[in-house]
Amino acid sequence: MSASMTGAQIVLQALADQGVEHIFGYPGGAVLPIYDELFQQDRLKHVLVRHEQGAVHAAEGYARSTGKVGVVLVTSGPGATNAVTGLTDALMDSIPLVCITGQVPTHLIGNDAFQECDTVGITRPCTKHNYLVKDVNQLSTVLHEAFYVARSGRPGPVVVDIPKDIQFATGLYAGLSNSQHKSYRPPKEGDASAVEAAVEAMANAKRPVFYTGGGVINAGPAASERLREIVRLTGYPITSTLMGLGAYPASDKQWLGMLGMHGTYEANNAMHDCDVMICIGARFDDRITGRLDAFSPGSTKIHVDVDPSSINKNVTVDIPIVGDCHHVLNQMLAAWKKKNPKLDKPALKTWWDQIDTWRARNCLHYKKRDDVIMPQYAIQRLFALTRDKDVYITTEVGQHQMWAAQHFHFDEPNRWMTSGGLGTMGYGIPAAVGVQMAHPNSLVVDIAGEASVLMTMQEMSTAVQYDLPIKIFILNNEYMGMVRQWQELLHGGRYSHSYTEALPDFVKLAEAYQGVGIRAEKPSELDDKILEMIETPRPVIFDCRVDKHANCFPMIPSGEAHNNMLLGDDASEEDLENAITEEGKVMV
Amino acid sequence: MTQPGSAYSLETHKEKSETHTMSVLVDNEPGVLARVIGLFAGRGYNIESLTVSETEHEAHLSRITIVTTGTPMVIEQIKNQLDRIVPIHSVTDLTVLGSPLERELALLKVAGTGEKRVEALSLAEAFHAQVIDSSTGHFVFEITGEQSRIEEFIALMQPLGLVEVCRTGVAAIARGAERM
Numbered sequence: 001m002s003a004s005m006t007g008a009q010i011v012l013q014a015l016a017d018q019g020v021e022h023i024f025g026y027p028g029g030a031v032l033p034i035y036d037e038l039f040q041q042d043r044l045k046h047v048l049v050r051h052e053q054g055a056v057h058a059a060e061g062y063a064r065s066t067g068k069v070g071v072v073l074v075t076s077g078p079g080a081t082n083a084v085t086g087l088t089d090a091l092m093d094s095i096p097l098v099c100i101t102g103q104v105p106t107h108l109i110g111n112d113a114f115q116e117c118d119t120v121g122i123t124r125p126c127t128k129h130n131y132l133v134k135d136v137n138q139l140s141t142v143l144h145e146a147f148y149v150a151r152s153g154r155p156g157p158v159v160v161d162i163p164k165d166i167q168f169a170t171g172l173y174a175g176l177s178n179s180q181h182k183s184y185r186p187p188k189e190g191d192a193s194a195v196e197a198a199v200e201a202m203a204n205a206k207r208p209v210f211y212t213g214g215g216v217i218n219a220g221p222a223a224s225e226r227l228r229e230i231v232r233l234t235g236y237p238i239t240s241t242l243m244g245l246g247a248y249p250a251s252d253k254q255w256l257g258m259l260g261m262h263g264t265y266e267a268n269n270a271m272h273d274c275d276v277m278i279c280i281g282a283r284f285d286d287r288i289t290g291r292l293d294a295f296s297p298g299s300t301k302i303h304v305d306v307d308p309s310s311i312n313k314n315v316t317v318d319i320p321i322v323g324d325c326h327h328v329l330n331q332m333l334a335a336w337k338k339k340n341p342k343l344d345k346p347a348l349k350t351w352w353d354q355i356d357t358w359r360a361r362n363c364l365h366y367k368k369r370d371d372v373i374m375p376q377y378a379i380q381r382l383f384a385l386t387r388d389k390d391v392y393i394t395t396e397v398g399q400h401q402m403w404a405a406q407h408f409h410f411d412e413p414n415r416w417m418t419s420g421g422l423g424t425m426g427y428g429i430p431a432a433v434g435v436q437m438a439h440p441n442s443l444v445v446d447i448a449g450e451a452s453v454l455m456t457m458q459e460m461s462t463a464v465q466y467d468l469p470i471k472i473f474i475l476n477n478e479y480m481g482m483v484r485q486w487q488e489l490l491h492g493g494r495y496s497h498s499y500t501e502a503l504p505d506f507v508k509l510a511e512a513y514q515g516v517g518i519r520a521e522k523p524s525e526l527d528d529k530i531l532e533m534i535e536t537p538r539p540v541i542f543d544c545r546v547d548k549h550a551n552c553f554p555m556i557p558s559g560e561a562h563n564n565m566l567l568g569d570d571a572s573e574e575d576l577e578n579a580i581t582e583e584g585k586v587m588v
Numbered sequence: 589m590t591q592p593g594s595a596y597s598l599e600t601h602k603e604k605s606e607t608h609t610m611s612v613l614v615d616n617e618p619g620v621l622a623r624v625i626g627l628f629a630g631r632g633y634n635i636e637s638l639t640v641s642e643t644e645h646e647a648h649l650s651r652i653t654i655v656t657t658g659t660p661m662v663i664e665q666i667k668n669q670l671d672r673i674v675p676i677h678s679v680t681d682l683t684v685l686g687s688p689l690e691r692e693l694a695l696l697k698v699a700g701t702g703e704k705r706v707e708a709l710s711l712a713e714a715f716h717a718q719v720i721d722s723s724t725g726h727f728v729f730e731i732t733g734e735q736s737r738i739e740e741f742i743a744l745m746q747p748l749g750l751v752e753v754c755r756t757g758v759a760a761i762a763r764g765a766e767r768m
Contacts, residue, residue, distance in 0.1 A: 120619060121622070124619070124622060124623060124626055125626055125630050128674070129673075129674040129675075132618070132619075149674055153672075154672075182615070182677075183614075183615060183674065183675055183676060183677045184674045184675075307668075307672060308668040308671065308672070309665060309668035309669045309671075309672055311668075312661060312664060312665075313665060316661070
C-alpha cells in the first residue's frame with residue numbers, strides 16, 4: 001500500500017499500523033503539525049504529561065506492563081533534552097520505546113534556531129538507534145524500522161527526529177513490509193552444540209543455581225512459562241536480579257529470593273558456593289557480582305543472552321549461548337527431555353539442606369516496633385492486603401525500592417516496574433501513570449520515598465486529568481534513605497545534605513492536585529489506612545511515616561564478596577563502622 | 589594492599605594488550621562514523637588508526653578499518669559492541685584471521701637545499717617513494733607501505749628538512765580468495 005499524505009499524517013498512519021493505542025507526550029512548536037493531526041482523529045489516545053521525562057517513564061511503565069512498544073511524542077530542544085533521562089533509563093533496562101521528537105525546519109538545522117538542539121547527537125549514546133528524517137518519502141519506512149529495532153533482539157529506545165517542514169511536506173506512505181532489515185538481524189536460536197554442553201553441565205551438577213534476569217521478562221510471558229517448566233523439571237534452586245522479579249513465582253519453594261547487593265543470604269551464598277550457574281537473561285551487573293575476583297569461584301558458568309556484548313563483559317563464562325531467552329529455553333527443555341538425565345540425588349539433597357540452613361538465618365528479619373511503623377512492615381502489610389488484587393507495582397529509587405523488592409513478592413512477570421540500571425529517582429509516579437493507562441481496572445501502586453517522589457510529583461496532575469487512580473505509597477523517613485545509610489556506613493555518620501528539612505504536607509499536596517491524601521503514623525492504624533487507599537477510586541498520595549533510621553539489610557558492602565554479607569539484626573555499631581574497607585569506599 | 593575487586597576496578601586483570609585490525613562494513617549514511625567513534629570514546633577504547641571510505645557505491649556501503657589495542661577481553665567487547673550498532677553490517681577481526689595485508693599512504697613535505705636535498709631524494713628512491721611536487725627548495729613525497737616502513741622513512745627524513753607529514757591510516761584486507 002502506498003498513498004500520498006503529509007508527514008504528520010504519515011506519523012499517525014504508521015503508529016496506527018504498528019498497533020499503537022496510547023502515546024505519551026507534550027506539545028511544542030516543532031511538533032504542532034502532528035498535534036494538529038492528533039486533534040482530528042480518535043484512534044490514538046494521547047496522554048498529556050507535565051514534563052517530558054514523565055512522558056518517557058510513562059511509556060516505559062506502559063511497555064513493561066504490556067510487552068508492547070511504548071511511544072513518546074515531544075517537541076524539539078528542551079522537549080528532547082528533557083527526555084534524555086528517560087531514554088537513558090530505557091536503554092539501561094532494555095525497554096522498547098519509540099520517541100518521536102520534533103525538530104526545527106531542515107533549512108534551519110545547525111543555525112542555532114529557537115528551540116533547536118542536536119537531538120540525534122545528544123541521544124546517540126542513550127538510544128539503541130536514532131534517526132533524523134530529511135526526506136518525507138523516507139518517513140514511513142524509518143518509523144516502521146524504528147519499531148522493529150526497538151522491539152527486536154535486546155530491546156531499547158529509538159528516537160525519530162522529524163523536522164517541522166517534513167511534517168508539513170507531502171510524500172508517499174509505505175505500509176508495513178515483511179522485507180528483512182538490511183543490517184540488523186538479532187539472533188534467535190542459540191547454538192545447538194552450546195545448548196547440548198549447557199544441558200550436560202546442568203545434568204551433572206551437584207550444587208546448581210539458576211540466576212535469571214530482565215531478559216526473561218523481555219522475551220515475553222512465554223519465556224517465563226518455559227523458565228518455570230525447566231526449573232521445576234530440574235528441581236534446582238532459582239534466584240533473580242531486581243529486573244527479573246516475577247519471571248519465576250516468589251511463592252514457589254525453589255525460589256531463593258533476589259540476589260545481589262540487597263539480595264537474600266540464601267541467594268547470594270548459593271551463587272557463591274554453586275558448582276553450575278545457569279544465567280539466563282542477566283548481565284553480571286556490579287550490583288549482582290560484588291567483588292569480582294571473589295565472584296562464585298569454581299563454578300561452571302552458563303550464560304544465555306541475546307546481546308553478545310553482555311557475555312564475558314564483567315565475568316568470563318564457560319558456556320556462552322547467544323540467543324533469545326525464549327528460544328534458548330525451548331532448546332534447553334527439548335535437550336533436557338531428550339537426555340532425561342539421571343541426577344545426582346544425594347548431592348542435590350545435601351545442596352538443598354545447605355540452602356535450608358542459609359534460609360534459617362531469616363535474613364530479612366527486622367525488629368518490629370509498636371510505636372513507629374517500620375518501613376519493611378509497611379511493605380509487608382501492603383503486600384498482604386493486596387494479595388487478592390490484580391496489582392502492579394512501580395517504585396522510585398532507594399531504600400524503599402530495595403525493601404519493596406525484598407518484601408513484596410511477585411508471582412507473575414510484567415507486574416514490577418523499577419529503574420534498575422540507571423537508578424532514576426522520580427521513575428515511579430510517571431511509570432505508574434503509564435501502567436494504569438494500559439490497565440485501567442487494576443490496582444497500580446508506586447512504592448516511593450519522599451525524596452524521589454518530589455522529582456516528578458507534577459505527574460500527579462496527569463493522573464488526575466485522566467482519572468488514573470494510581471496510589472503513591474510514600475515511605476516517608478524525611479531522609480534520602482539510601483544516601484543516609486551509606487553516609488552512616490562510609491562517612492562516619494556525617495549526614496551531608498541527605499535530610500530534607502522542608503518537606504511538603506503530602507496530604508495537602510494530594511488535595512491541591514485534587515487527589516486524595518492519607519497519612520498513617522502508627523502501626524495500629526496502618527491496615528485500615530491501606531484498605532482505605534485501596535478502596536479510593538481516585539489518585540492517592542499515602543504519607544506513611546516510618547522509622548527515620550532504618551537501614552536496608554542484608555547488604556553486600558561494596559568491594560566485598562557474596563559470602564561476606566552484612567545482616568541487619570546482628571550488625572553491631574562496630575560492624576557497621578568497619579563494614580566497608582578503604583578500597584570499598586571509593587566504589588559506588 | 590589487596591586490590592579492590594568490583595566492576596569499578598576491572599584493571600585488576602593485568603592481561604597483556606594486543607593490537608588488532610578490524611574491518612567494519614557499514615551503511616554509508618550520515619552519523620554512522622559518529623556512532624563508531626562515539627562507542628570508542630564513550631567506553632574508553634583506543635583508536636590507533638581509522639580509515640573510512642565508501643567501497644560499494646551501489647549498495648552504499650562503506651568500509652571502516654580500525655586499528656585498536658586492548659586486552660583480549662576488551663578486543664572481544666569492541667567487536668561485539670560494534671556489531672550491535674544498527675547500521676553496521678559486519679565486523680571482522682582481521683588479526684584473528686591471520687596476519688592481514690596492511691598498507692598506509694603518507695605524504696611528506698621536505699624542504700632544503702644542497703647535500704640534504706640530494707640525500708632526501710636518494711633515500712626516497714630507495715624507499716620507492718614518488719615525488720609528486722617539487723621546487724628548487726622542496727619535495728613532496730608520496731610513500732605507500734606497511735606502517736613500520738613509513739615510520740622508518742619519516743624518521744630518516746626528520747634531519748633532512750621534514751616540514752610536515754600527512755598519513756591516511758591503515759587500509760587492510762585479509763589474505764586469500766574469500767570475501768570478508
